[in-house]
Amino acid sequence: MATGSGVFSQEQFWPTCAELQQPAVAGGDWELLLETLGLSVYRLMDQQTGLYEYKVFGVLEDCPPAVLADVYMDLDYRKQWDQYVKELYEKECNGQAVVYWQVKYPFPLSDRDYVYLRQRQELDFEGQKVHVILAQSTSVPQFPEKSGVIRVKQYKQRLAIQSDGKRGSKVFMYYFDNPGGQIPSWLVNWAAKNGVPNFLKDMAKACQNYPKKT
Numbered sequence: 001m002a003t004g005s006g007v008f009s010q011e012q013f014w015p016t017c018a019e020l021q022q023p024a025v026a027g028g029d030w031e032l033l034l035e036t037l038g039l040s041v042y043r044l045m046d047q048q049t050g051l052y053e054y055k056v057f058g059v060l061e062d063c064p065p066a067v068l069a070d071v072y073m074d075l076d077y078r079k080q081w082d083q084y085v086k087e088l089y090e091k092e093c094n095g096q097a098v099v100y101w102q103v104k105y106p107f108p109l110s111d112r113d114y115v116y117l118r119q120r121q122e123l124d125f126e127g128q129k130v131h132v133i134l135a136q137s138t139s140v141p142q143f144p145e146k147s148g149v150i151r152v153k154q155y156k157q158r159l160a161i162q163s164d165g166k167r168g169s170k171v172f173m174y175y176f177d178n179p180g181g182q183i184p185s186w187l188v189n190w191a192a193k194n195g196v197p198n199f200l201k202d203m204a205k206a207c208q209n210y211p212k213k214t
Contacts, residue, residue: 007096007117013132017123020130020160020172023057030055039197043189046176049154050185053176054196060204061168065161067207068169069131072159073120074212075099081206086111093140100143112179114152115143131161154178173200 025032025042033041039058046053060068071077075088087102102113118135137155145151158174175196179188 008119008134008136010121012134013121013123016132016134016158016160016172016174017125017130019055019174020057020162020170021125023055023172025055033193034197036197037201039200041193041197043193049178051176051178052189052192054174054192056171056173056175056196056200058200059164059168059170060200060207061164061166063169063204063207064167065129065131065163065169067210068161068171068203069120069133070212071203071206071210072133073118074210077206077210077212081202081209087113091142093142098138098140098143099135102149109183110181111149112152112181113146113149114155114177115140116155125162128162131159133157133159150179150181152177152179171200 023042028044030042030044033043033054035041037058038061039056042055042057043052044055045051075090079085079088084104085101086104087100090097090099092098096117099116099118100113101116102111105111114137116135116137118133120131120133123130123132135155135157137153139153155177156174157176158172160172161169164170173196175192
């Protein structure tokens with residue numbers, strides 16, 4: 001099953017699926033940042049921006065894979081459980097489904113907004129169903145920049161989800177964004193360090209109350 005127009009090639013989904021099975025953090029400069037509630041968070045410095053890329057591995061208990069993937073894709077439901085959403089909706093642009101997302105930032109910082117493509121596929125890995133979702137920033141004339149809101153032009157997220165063999169989900173998430181503006185990189189990195197695992201935990205909690213749960 002694929003959700004969203006075919007903006008990503010089939011080959012782009014498999015590495016994310018593979019990394020769920022075998023985390024690619026050995027060697028190189030990936031460092032273990034923290035372990036919290038069954039999640040391990042790794043980071044790697046992006047030399048160009050001074051910001052970090054993140055990888056998260058772990059298990060979200062009592063959260064079935066199909067429900068977790070549905071919750072991630074359901075933009076209307078996210079407005080209910082994500083307190084930082086100011087605007088969030090999908091619109092067809094040039095035959096592609098494009099997401100607009102405005103995020104509330106604390107005073108005195110300006111809000112940020114994102115324009116991105118996303119796509120979901122279900123893959124079969126050695127007889128196991130794996131839900132893979134890819135998202136990446138884009139630029140389309142239908143979403144011009146707004147006064148007073150800073151456009152995030154570098155955003156990437158990859159998510160892979162499969163059963164943990166019980167009632168939960170084994171998950172892998174990759175995340176990077178560059179919020180731009182005049183925020184010091186140390187503050188961005190501090191916020192991401194907390195925000196990335198908190199996002200997964202909030203999403204898992206949202207699964208418990210998902211009205212379309214099967």
